[in-house]
Amino acid sequence: METTSRVGAQAPAADGTAQAVPSARRMVDGYLLAPFPWYGLDEAFTGPRWLMRVGATADGSVEHGSIGHGDEPSVRAEGSLGNSDKERFAVVVTVAANPVRRSADGTGLLEATSVSSAAWLAGVGLLSYTWPGQMDHSLRDDWLDQQTETAWVLADDLEGADWSTLSLPVDGTPTPFHYRESEYGWVLAGSTEEGVHLGAYGRGMSAYGLGFSVIKDIGAYA
Template identity: 70%
Template sequence: METTSRLAGETGPAAQGVPGARRAVDGFLMAAFPWYGLDAAFAGPRWLMQVGAAADGTVEHCSTGHGEEPSLRVETNPEDQSFAVVVTVASRPVRHSADGTGVLEATSVSTAAWLAGSGLLSRTFPIEMEHSLRQDWLDQQTGVAWELADDLDGPGWSTLSLPVDGVPADFHYRESEYGWVLAGSAQEGVHLGAYGRGMSAYGLGFAVVKDVALYEKEATAHESR
């Protein structure tokens, strides 16, 4: 599978240890590609998530959240959570690494599928599982997600048509007990992935985020809680 997902680091509140809302916004504004969220038909809360960057700081992918921010706290029932996350991945060819010592693989729809699949797992794993077993479970399921992302034409996926900037586009789509994942491409030279739970993928639409304030306001509100 052509992907930079395992090479990309993350910037943002968790990685930088600076004010989360401001750092998240700054990271998104550094992206040299348009990033996506749900379109105007979605009227619920919106919030910024992580930004993935290469070793030289080039932003490779970023995620926007919609609905209720998922929680892994024991007192939270995963069945009651309703959210959708959109992952935007820059479309890039094979290229040399910043230090010239290696090669970064190209990004593809499979990259978006992998990021979406692993993102869903990281936010929906069984909270009742013994802590010592969680990493083994995550490693196993992440391996499955990797294999599925590398076989988008296989039986594990179906096709779902959804609007991207108002234009119908075909996505690879699959469901599991933990939620749903989809992946496809946009008109702006980027690949899109998405995952969610408690919110149906059917009927969703994607659009370029033109006003970061819609997400910045929510990011600030979450940080203040």
């Protein structure tokens, strides 16, 4: 998806440190610009919730965004025994269902958003908080590029052997999701009756017990 991050978040820098965090008011403004509903975990989840980022096209149209739940994740070195291995979090990604997307210059069309778009964004989101422990920091960008390409290949083949199916409630309605696990955590993706695609990823929280619902007042996050 050819979108850019419009609103910053507590995303890790290449050295594993947190980048500067904008004010909650500034962060929520990007979400308020979206013409579609945002989703998060349903009321069964009573832990912390936090905004991450929105992605927008070159003309400023918001296309997707993420809401975090639980512990705010830090970059985890694979096989690490540090505190990050005890993190429990789930991130819900909402993607607008756009069958037709025009390029920034208006002269062409971009690939439509789909469940695969949600699966790819979720897969890349999980990777952004993972780091092979045996790898030098200077090589992480190359590793992340390779894994991002792999995440896209997997997302483009949701009926493949790497995915299983999982039924989870969305606004109380059982909804089918594509689901996969890896050494880094889990990823799932599906669609809603409200015309958006949902992706999710996490570690330390089982995906099997999750439910999703529309966020009634995203402005409350400010």
